[in-house]
Amino acid sequence: xNHAQRLAHARDVLHRAETASGLSRTEDKQGWQTxxxxxxxxPTLTPGIVAIEGSTTILLxxxxxxxxxxxxxxxxxxxxxxxxxxxEHGLDLTRTAHIPSPGARAPDVLTALADGFDIIVAGELxxxxxxxRALAQRVRTRxxxxxxxxxxxxxxxxxxxxxxxxxxxxxxxxLKAIRYTVSSGSARTSCLWTADGLVDAPRMLRAVS
Amino acid sequence: xxxxxxxxxxVPDWPVAAAIASSLAAPExxxxxxxSRVRAASPAARRKGVRRGDTRRRALxxxxxxxxxxxxxDRDSRVFAxxxxxxxxxxxxxxxxxxxxxxxxxxxPARLAGGLDALAASLISSVASQAEExxxxxxxxLLTSVLAARESRHVPAEETASFLAxxxxxxxxxxxxxxxxxxxxxxxxxxLSSLGITTIGQFSALEHSQIASRFGLAGTILWxxxxxxxxxxxxxxxxxxxxxxxxxxxxxxxxxQAAFLAKELAxxxxxxxxxxxxxxxxxxxxxxxxxxxxxxxxxxxxxxxSARDIxxxxxxxxxxxxxxxxxxxxxxxxxxxxxxxxxxxxxxxQTTLWGDRQRGREQAQRSVLRIQGMLGDSAVQxxxxxxxxxxxxxxxxxxxxxxxxxxxxxxxxxxxxxKPWPSVVFPNPPRVMxxxxxxxxxxxxxxIQLACVGCAEPxxxxxxxxxxxxxxxxxxPDSSQAHAACYYSRPVRVWNYAGPWSISGRWWAxxxxxxxxxxxxxxxxxALIYRSGTNWFLEGIYS
Numbered sequence: 001x002n003h004a005q006r007l008a009h010a011r012d013v014l015h016r017a018e019t020a021s022g023l024s025r026t027e028d029k030q031g032w033q034t035x036x037x038x039x040x041x042x043p044t045l046t047p048g049i050v051a052i053e054g055s056t057t058i059l060l061x062x063x064x065x066x067x068x069x070x071x072x073x074x075x076x077x078x079x080x081x082x083x084x085x086x087x088e089h090g091l092d093l094t095r096t097a098h099i100p101s102p103g104a105r106a107p108d109v110l111t112a113l114a115d116g117f118d119i120i121v122a123g124e125l126x127x128x129x130x131x132x133r134a135l136a137q138r139v140r141t142r143x144x145x146x147x148x149x150x151x152x153x154x155x156x157x158x159x160x161x162x163x164x165x166x167x168x169x170x171x172x173x174x175l176k177a178i179r180y181t182v183s184s185g186s187a188r189t190s191c192l193w194t195a196d197g198l199v200d201a202p203r204m205l206r207a208v209s
Numbered sequence: 210x211x212x213x214x215x216x217x218x219x220v221p222d223w224p225v226a227a228a229i230a231s232s233l234a235a236p237e238x239x240x241x242x243x244x245s246r247v248r249a250a251s252p253a254a255r256r257k258g259v260r261r262g263d264t265r266r267r268a269l270x271x272x273x274x275x276x277x278x279x280x281x282x283d284r285d286s287r288v289f290a291x292x293x294x295x296x297x298x299x300x301x302x303x304x305x306x307x308x309x310x311x312x313x314x315x316x317x318p319a320r321l322a323g324g325l326d327a328l329a330a331s332l333i334s335s336v337a338s339q340a341e342e343x344x345x346x347x348x349x350x351l352l353t354s355v356l357a358a359r360e361s362r363h364v365p366a367e368e369t370a371s372f373l374a375x376x377x378x379x380x381x382x383x384x385x386x387x388x389x390x391x392x393x394x395x396x397x398x399x400x401l402s403s404l405g406i407t408t409i410g411q412f413s414a415l416e417h418s419q420i421a422s423r424f425g426l427a428g429t430i431l432w433x434x435x436x437x438x439x440x441x442x443x444x445x446x447x448x449x450x451x452x453x454x455x456x457x458x459x460x461x462x463x464x465x466q467a468a469f470l471a472k473e474l475a476x477x478x479x480x481x482x483x484x485x486x487x488x489x490x491x492x493x494x495x496x497x498x499x500x501x502x503x504x505x506x507x508x509x510x511x512x513x514x515s516a517r518d519i520x521x522x523x524x525x526x527x528x529x530x531x532x533x534x535x536x537x538x539x540x541x542x543x544x545x546x547x548x549x550x551x552x553x554x555x556x557x558x559q560t561t562l563w564g565d566r567q568r569g570r571e572q573a574q575r576s577v578l579r580i581q582g583m584l585g586d587s588a589v590q591x592x593x594x595x596x597x598x599x600x601x602x603x604x605x606x607x608x609x610x611x612x613x614x615x616x617x618x619x620x621x622x623x624x625x626x627x628k629p630w631p632s633v634v635f636p637n638p639p640r641v642m643x644x645x646x647x648x649x650x651x652x653x654x655x656x657i658q659l660a661c662v663g664c665a666e667p668x669x670x671x672x673x674x675x676x677x678x679x680x681x682x683x684x685x686p687d688s689s690q691a692h693a694a695c696y697y698s699r700p701v702r703v704w705n706y707a708g709p710w711s712i713s714g715r716w717w718a719x720x721x722x723x724x725x726x727x728x729x730x731x732x733x734x735x736a737l738i739y740r741s742g743t744n745w746f747l748e749g750i751y752s
Contacts, residue, residue, distance in 0.1 A: 102584065
């Protein structure tokens with residue numbers, strides 16, 4: 001056994017030990033875990049492009065959950081992010097780059113980011129259909145995931161509806177939870193964004209008249 | 210007991226020399242480097258009676274036109290790096306006692322140079338090429354060599370005791386490595402002088418056991434030094450110096466030519482780093498352009514010293530500059546300088562044993578540098594949470610720098626806007642109007658209650674984005690306003706609301722504010738608005 005083989009062997013042993021002891025959770029399945037409440041619609045975040053339409057909160061929740069697992073994240077073209085909320089979602093700001101306005105060079109910027117970051121969170125960017133196709137190819141080979149608010153040709157699309165706040169009435173109380181319904185194709189789930197993070201929504205009870 | 214033969218190189222009045230080298234003063238002037246007391250004075254000032262340790266006031270009373278330069282230890286070390294480079298050509302390993310004073314083992318370099326005097330001559334001439342005057346002396350042991358350097362002489366081993374004897378013990382303070390050691394020795398010397406022992410001769414005549422029992426370790430070290438023994442000083446490596454390569458070139462306007470230049474300089478720098486077995490933590494690229502403009506940028510590079518890494522960074526940088534030339538005509542590139550700073554011994558850094566499964570700092574850093582080359586430094590930002598009572602004050606932006614650890618402020622802010630916070634926050638809050646069900650405008654009265662101009666039962670019914678004021682937005686398009694318009698393009702019904710709460714924030718700073726916050730549930734995503742002065746502003750959206 002030469003040195004390289006021994007090192008590879010050592011890594012393999014450590015790798016197995018880590019997985020067995022539960023230190024690393026992303027070993028068995030590829031990709032990043034998504035928040036528990038969203039697993040029915042998006043089980044894992046794999047390389048490719050996911051469009052999330054209708055809610056910045058859900059976008060941040062997925063990115064933040066991956067960041068908490070160690071992902072390097074770049075936010076491009078999202079100048080209006082609420083960073084307080086982002087941090088509550090688990091976003092580790094030491095591993096986060098923020099590029100508020102890439103302007104006309106957005107394709108180059110995304111290409112460069114695809115080489116170095118695990119997840120790119122993209123807002124509205126000046127991209128042609130050709131750019132988008134080239135980028136989609138590139139992120140798949142580089143193992144990068146793009147979460148976008150606006151990507152017509154995305155491989156997965158999450159539609160978020162709702163956003164009803166609760167917790168207050170006529171000036172009393174304060175906003176405690178926001179209810180979202182997330183759908184992807186035929187799958188559908190409801191979740192609540194609270195101060196404790198994204199949780200499964202309790203069944204909505206309807207008054208029967 | 211006698212130590213090895215050591216040499217010492219001393220540049221008199223180093224703080225003054227460093228100030229002159231940084232063009233802060235002219236050589237012939239009377240100059241003093243002071244904090245509250247005079248730290249060093251130029252010969253011209255000394256001739257008029259200014260002494261080290263004088264108060265500033267006294268120095269000024271002696272020499273009214275004295276040029277006073279504030280003390281700056283960084284400057285001292287930085288300028289001294291040039292002198293060290295000059296010494297490095299002759300002596301392999303040096304011990305820096307402080308900027309301006311260096312000692313080294315003399316025997317081997319002297320053999321190489323062909324004698325102690327030849328070594329001294331070549332050292333002095335090398336340092337003189339850095340425009341500094343220096344003195345070199347030799348002696349056995351640390352203290353002897355340093356004191357010999359002050360007199361520019363070589364003290365043979367057998368004369369060590371007789372050479373040291375007449376000096377006051379306080380002369381030993383010059384070899385104190387740190388401020389703490391210096392204080393300890395100072396106390397010891399104080400006690401000794403009150404016992405009537407003032408010179409090194411008297412001190413070294415005492416028995417070691419007596420010194421050790423009375424003065425402990427500090428006394429023992431001092432006593433051994435006064436006997437001409439060696440003592441390991443704490444700083445044994447060069448201070449964080451810089452290594453620079455520079456090149457004047459014929460005007461370069463094309464990226465390809467620039468790439469060749471980058472490669473050449475990067476190779477040279479990598480070579481220099483490799484021969485010194487160092488890696489750099491920071492790489493500064495400095496360029497001058499034909500029209501006299503200068504650009505420089507410092508990158509934090511994580512333990513990089515391979516030529517390829519340096520080339521990449523420099524190439525991206527130069528092509529970025531040459532590219533932005535169209536916007537800001539800089540002319541052609543005529544001078545390029547690369548400086549490696551924040552040096553550390555190579556090999557102290559290694560990749561993790563189990564490999565980098567995910568991408569890490571280095572790859573992220575590399576892509577960020579490329580983007581900074583394209584768009585400029587400020588295009589990529591790091592976000593830092595500073596904490597605060599309202600969402601728009603919670604984050605601070607800095608130009609990107611990947612840092613290892615960062616203390617996050619995680620303590621609760623009393624009286625903050627209740628969490629969860631809005632996921633969209635407007636840096637420049639757009640103005641909104643809140644109308645009561647009766648149609649009148651709503652405001653917040655003195656008792657922090659909603660009040661209406663038209664009726665006695667205020668209840669918000671309509672939220673509408675105020676039209677853009679024409680004058681400020683014509684020259685600067687405001688993305689906050691445009692984005693807010695996507696959500697609230699027309700008046701929206703208010704279903705419910707919470708608040709108002711009064712929040713008084715940043716009262717310790719000049720940008721203090723006092724606002725009354727209101728959460729409003731409307732058609733579409735809920736909004737967080739606040740009243741400040743006579744207007745309502747949209748702070749964020751719970752999107």
